[in-house]
Amino acid sequence: MAATDRTEVPARDYRVVTPYLFIAPAVLVMFAGLAFPVLQSLYLSFYDWKIGTPLKSAEYVGLDNYIRLISDPDVRESLWVTIRFGLWTISIEMFLGIALALLLEKPIRGASVFRTIFILPLMVSPVVVGLIWRYLFDARVGWVNYYLGTWFGIEPQVWLGDAELAFFAIVLTDIWQWTPFIFIIVIAGLQALPSEVLEASHVDGANWWQQIFLVKLPMISSILVIALLMRLIDVFRALEVMYIMTGGGPGRATELMSLHIYNRAFDAQLLGYASAIAVLLIAIVFVISISILLIGNPMKDKSDV
Amino acid sequence: MSKKWISTTLASAALVLASSTALANPYEKYKDTTIVVSWPALSHFAKAETLIEEFTEETGIEVEVDALQYLKLRDRQILEMSKREGEYDVVSWVVMWKGEYVSKGLLTPLSQFFTNGALVDPQYDIDDIADAYLQNGGIVGGKKGYMPGKSGAMYGVPFGAETSIMAYRKDIFEEQGITPPATYDELRAAMAKLKEAGIPALTSRGKTGHQVTAGWLLHLAPLGGKIFDDEWNPVFNNAAGVEAAQVMREIAQTGPNGIASFGFGEAAAAFLGGDAAMYIDTLKIAAMARDPKLSKVDGKVGYALHPTGTRCGSETGGFAMGIPANSLNKEAAFLFVQYMTSKAGDKRMVELGGDPIRMSTYKHFQSEFDEYPVILDQLPCADADWRPLIPEWNELNIDVLGQALTQVITTDEPIQPIMDAAAEKARAIMEREGYYAWANYRK
Numbered sequence: 001m002a003a004t005d006r007t008e009v010p011a012r013d014y015r016v017v018t019p020y021l022f023i024a025p026a027v028l029v030m031f032a033g034l035a036f037p038v039l040q041s042l043y044l045s046f047y048d049w050k051i052g053t054p055l056k057s058a059e060y061v062g063l064d065n066y067i068r069l070i071s072d073p074d075v076r077e078s079l080w081v082t083i084r085f086g087l088w089t090i091s092i093e094m095f096l097g098i099a100l101a102l103l104l105e106k107p108i109r110g111a112s113v114f115r116t117i118f119i120l121p122l123m124v125s126p127v128v129v130g131l132i133w134r135y136l137f138d139a140r141v142g143w144v145n146y147y148l149g150t151w152f153g154i155e156p157q158v159w160l161g162d163a164e165l166a167f168f169a170i171v172l173t174d175i176w177q178w179t180p181f182i183f184i185i186v187i188a189g190l191q192a193l194p195s196e197v198l199e200a201s202h203v204d205g206a207n208w209w210q211q212i213f214l215v216k217l218p219m220i221s222s223i224l225v226i227a228l229l230m231r232l233i234d235v236f237r238a239l240e241v242m243y244i245m246t247g248g249g250p251g252r253a254t255e256l257m258s259l260h261i262y263n264r265a266f267d268a269q270l271l272g273y274a275s276a277i278a279v280l281l282i283a284i285v286f287v288i289s290i291s292i293l294l295i296g297n298p299m300k301d302k303s304d305v
Numbered sequence: 306m307s308k309k310w311i312s313t314t315l316a317s318a319a320l321v322l323a324s325s326t327a328l329a330n331p332y333e334k335y336k337d338t339t340i341v342v343s344w345p346a347l348s349h350f351a352k353a354e355t356l357i358e359e360f361t362e363e364t365g366i367e368v369e370v371d372a373l374q375y376l377k378l379r380d381r382q383i384l385e386m387s388k389r390e391g392e393y394d395v396v397s398w399v400v401m402w403k404g405e406y407v408s409k410g411l412l413t414p415l416s417q418f419f420t421n422g423a424l425v426d427p428q429y430d431i432d433d434i435a436d437a438y439l440q441n442g443g444i445v446g447g448k449k450g451y452m453p454g455k456s457g458a459m460y461g462v463p464f465g466a467e468t469s470i471m472a473y474r475k476d477i478f479e480e481q482g483i484t485p486p487a488t489y490d491e492l493r494a495a496m497a498k499l500k501e502a503g504i505p506a507l508t509s510r511g512k513t514g515h516q517v518t519a520g521w522l523l524h525l526a527p528l529g530g531k532i533f534d535d536e537w538n539p540v541f542n543n544a545a546g547v548e549a550a551q552v553m554r555e556i557a558q559t560g561p562n563g564i565a566s567f568g569f570g571e572a573a574a575a576f577l578g579g580d581a582a583m584y585i586d587t588l589k590i591a592a593m594a595r596d597p598k599l600s601k602v603d604g605k606v607g608y609a610l611h612p613t614g615t616r617c618g619s620e621t622g623g624f625a626m627g628i629p630a631n632s633l634n635k636e637a638a639f640l641f642v643q644y645m646t647s648k649a650g651d652k653r654m655v656e657l658g659g660d661p662i663r664m665s666t667y668k669h670f671q672s673e674f675d676e677y678p679v680i681l682d683q684l685p686c687a688d689a690d691w692r693p694l695i696p697e698w699n700e701l702n703i704d705v706l707g708q709a710l711t712q713v714i715t716t717d718e719p720i721q722p723i724m725d726a727a728a729e730k731a732r733a734i735m736e737r738e739g740y741y742a743w744a745n746y747r748k
Contacts, residue, residue, distance in 0.1 A: 052383040052409040139563025140571070140580055161511065161565025162715060249513025250565050251711045266380050267514070268700040 038282060045276035050269045058272070065276035075277060077252050078260035079284075085167075085256060086235040089174045093231065094224075096175070097182025102212060105190045115187070119180040126177070130244025133173045134160065137245070160246050163253035170242055170254050177241070178231065185227045189220035229292050236285050257281050331423060335637040336365035342641070343382055344397035345375035345624065348593055349465045349659040353645065356653050360644050366637050375399060375569075375624075376515060379699075382629075386411040391631035394638040397464065397624045400442045405696040406627075407445040412460045413628045415443075418639040419459075429647060433663045437687035438466035441694075442625025451694035461627035462646045463662045467587040468611075468687040469523055469620035470679050472594065475607040477504060477582045485609040489528060489552065492612045496559040499582050505561035508581035509553070510572045511714055512565070514707035519569075520556075521710050523585055524549040526618035526688045527611065532701075532731075533693055537740040539731040541706070542724035545615070550713045550720045557714040565715050577602060585611060587623065588683075591676040592658055608676040610683055617686040697738050705730045 045065050049058035069075055100118060104111050121129070136143050137159035148154040159165045193216065201215045217224070239258040242248060248255030248263055255263065261281065265274035342357075344350050350372060357368045371393070373381060379402050385391045386406070398406060406412050418424050431439070440453040443461040447454025473485055481502055486492040496506040509523075510516040525531070530545030540546070557564045561575040569586075576584040577593060577600040584590050591608065594600045611619040626645070628638045644650050651663045655670055664681075671677040692698065709727035713720055735741065 050409070051380075052387040052405075052411055138571075139566055140561060140575055140578070145562075156562045158563045158565055161563055161567075246566075247512065247514060249711060250715050251513060251708055263703070267703045270700075 041275040041278045041282075044272055045279050047272045049271045051266075051271060061272065065273045068273065069276050069280060074252060075260070075280075078255050078257050081167075081252065081255060082236060082257045085171060085174070085238075086232060088171045089178070089235065090228065090231050092171075092175050093179045093182050094228065096179045097227075098186050098217075098224075100179070100183045101186035101190060102216075105187055115184075119184055121177045122180040122184075124177070126240035127244060129173065129177050130241040133169065133176075133241070134245045137169050161250050163250055166246050166250060166254050170245060173241055173245065174238070178234070182227050182231070185223060186220065189223040190216060193219055225292060225295075229289060232288055232292070233285055236281060331426075332364035332366065332640060335634075335640060337367065338634050338637045339367040339369060340394035340634050340637050340641055341369045341371060341392055342395040342397070343371045343373070343378060343385070343393045344395075344626070345378055345399075345465075346372040347375055347465065347589075348596065348599065349589060349654075350397070352657040352659040353464075353654060355657050356645060356650060359653070360641065364640065364644070366641065368641065382406075383409075383411070386629045386631060388631060390633060391629050393629050394632040394634045395626055395641055396629055397626045398442075398461070399624060400466075400622050401692065401694050401698050401702070403442065403445050403460065403625065404451050404694045405699065407460055408696045411630055413630050413632070413635060415459045415461070415627070415639075418636070421636075424636060424639055424643075426643060426647065429643060433648065433665050434463060434646070435466070435662055435664055435667075435684055437468060437621050437684055437689065438463035438623070438625075438662050440689055441621035441687075441691075442466050442623065443627070449690075449693070449695075452689045461625035462642055463623070464626045464642075464646055465589075465624040465660065466662055467589055467620065467623035467660065468680065468683055469586055469622075470588050470591075470676060470683050471609045471611055472576065472584040472590045472606050472676075473609065474579075474582045474602065474605055476605045478607070485607065486612050487610070489524070489612050489614040493552065493555060495583070496555060500559035505575070505581045506559040507556050507583040507585060508561050508567070508572045508575040509556045509564050510567050510569055510586070511553075511557055511711075512568045512571075513711045514703045516568045516707075517553075517565075517710040517714065518702050518706040520572075520586075521549055521553050521706070521713075522692055523611075523620060524552045524614075526620075526691055527614040527616065528552070529615035531690065533735075536744055537735050539728040539735070541731075542721070542728040547720050547724055548614075550710065550724060553710060554714055554720070565711070574599075587620065588676060588680055589623075589660055591674065592660055596658060606675075608679040610679060611686070618688040618691075619683050619686045621687045621689055621691045697734055700734055701731055705734070 044058075046060060046062060047058040048061050048064075049055060104114055104118075124132075135141075137145075139145060139156060139158045139161065142159070144159060145156040149156060157165055159169050197215065197219070198211065201211055206215065235256075237258055238256055239262060242254050242256055242259050243262070246254045248259045252260070257277070258281065261274045261277050264270050264277065354370065357370065361367055371381075376399075378396075378398065382393065382396045382398065383406075385393050386396070387409070396412075436453075439459075439462070440447070440457075442463040443459050444453060444457040445451065445460050447457030471485065477483075477499075478485065481498065481504070483495050483498060484491075486495045492507075499506040510520040525541065525546060528545045528549050530541060530543065530549055532539065532541050534540045561580045563571070563575075567575065572586065573584070573590060573593060575581045576590065579601050591606070594606045595603055597603065610617070626642050628635050628642070632638055645654075646662060648663060648665060651661045651666045652669065655661050655666060661667055661670075667677050667681050671681065692702075705727050709723050712718065712723050
């Protein structure tokens, strides 16, 4: 009895350590791939470094870059552009994506064809998306101006050279590309719903609207939170499409934060300062992610799994 | 016996011939070397690929070309040149980057090769290269660091270099009874008249950043303006600078639709596609107008001098080629640069549809191409101080002027305050980089 007691205690200890051992390789990879670049940019943000010169010759400037950051109207403007861009695109994408998924969830004729067509934009590389829409919106030879002119008699517009129109153009492009993402996530969630619950609600006399708002959407809410979170982070990462379509212009009207960082780093050669802005960006994304997870943690009820 | 003697003589003669050609061929030593060239994806350079094939055939030196959109070259080249051993053996830069490249120690001074008798072709004749092109693209360290002067050293040879001229549609001008404008007053009158007739007048670059600044610079020098005075104080917000900005605003209002989104390619395409009556920018437009793949206006285009304001002045710009400090095949790279810019190479470039850099080539072809006599007249006006080619220019160009001028052409706000604010930003950058240290020290 005593002997078995003695062997049991270390065995339990061992069991406590085992899961950590299993996830250790993944943690190490994550650390190398994620933490190292973040730490590197944090380090760089205290220096004034120009590409093409040795890193050793970079000048230590302490908190200068951060002090400059706080009072820089250009950074504030790009942050504001990013927030506006996020609000417009994500709200419209969520609405359209959920609506399309609800429409195409039933096995109607040709649903699979529609589904395939709807997710096509998602498969196109962002650089190509940027090029396609840049030519569509071209002031001189673009289709948008051509059809607006021939069908509605609207004067040709300088889509990518006017602050308001350029912003509209990148919002539209983003909606075109990313609505399908919400769509496939939601439709996958809807199809995984247990049919008993839906049948029960039907028996209880729920109409179509009630079924959507009181049964289906609440049941896939964790999926919706994840989709929202991923899109939010994407907005702060978005770069390629604006880079190709407008380069951030006219002025800074479409210069999202990541593009602002890119322009500062490579056009102006202010690598240290760009790193400081990047650290700010990481902090913002971190805060957003944590708060969304606190509000609607999709893993909350599954912690015992 | 005699047969044997003949064959022996022939054989030894052949041997002598063979060995003497081996010695006489300056390329022999570099046969089968592969050099990598980084240059822009522009018409002139695309045409040069045929000349590269001829170079490889003649010399046995293989050439790989890495062609990129021209404003993207800088990032790529700097990254490549700051490695211990670089991929690139020849780089082609826009003249505005030369100061930065040299200040960071990324280029090889060409004197290293011009002192080597085995490499330099005695018939190369460097004095034949248009002086404005050579000074602007290749010399670094002269007056103000970027202009001709005794302290300068040569780092590059112009290739795809340019000045600005005016191209106009002869048919439209005739129909509207307009003569090619010689001054800015005439130009602005012509723009208004064309606009009234419903014809888009002058095309221009106008996209935020480098492009809109490049568009404005075309008018700054002729109207008497400058970016800095001799003490590095920003003066582009004086009357001339504001007038040049006013001209840009008028161009955007009377020109083809979309100028605020036009880069170099779009601005040229508007003229080549028949959507603009005038073009004032690089002389490259002429070769492009003759290319049926690019142009719908071949045969309808006339050329004239860049209009004058208070003085005659035209752009100095385009590209020059040099050799990175970390190239592993510098001598073969030099032979390539020399071949492409030699008298024969330069003439061949014209035959292939590119642009020359040599005065002898311009003169040789002057009766063949309408724009060559105009260019020969324009070159003496080419302004070496067109823009300050200092390492800080990129930030001023894109972040300061490129933003302010977008505001000028996309809004109706008064111009003076916009330019004043930009001048303040420019002063802060120059202060940060220590340009006023001497002036402060003397006080």
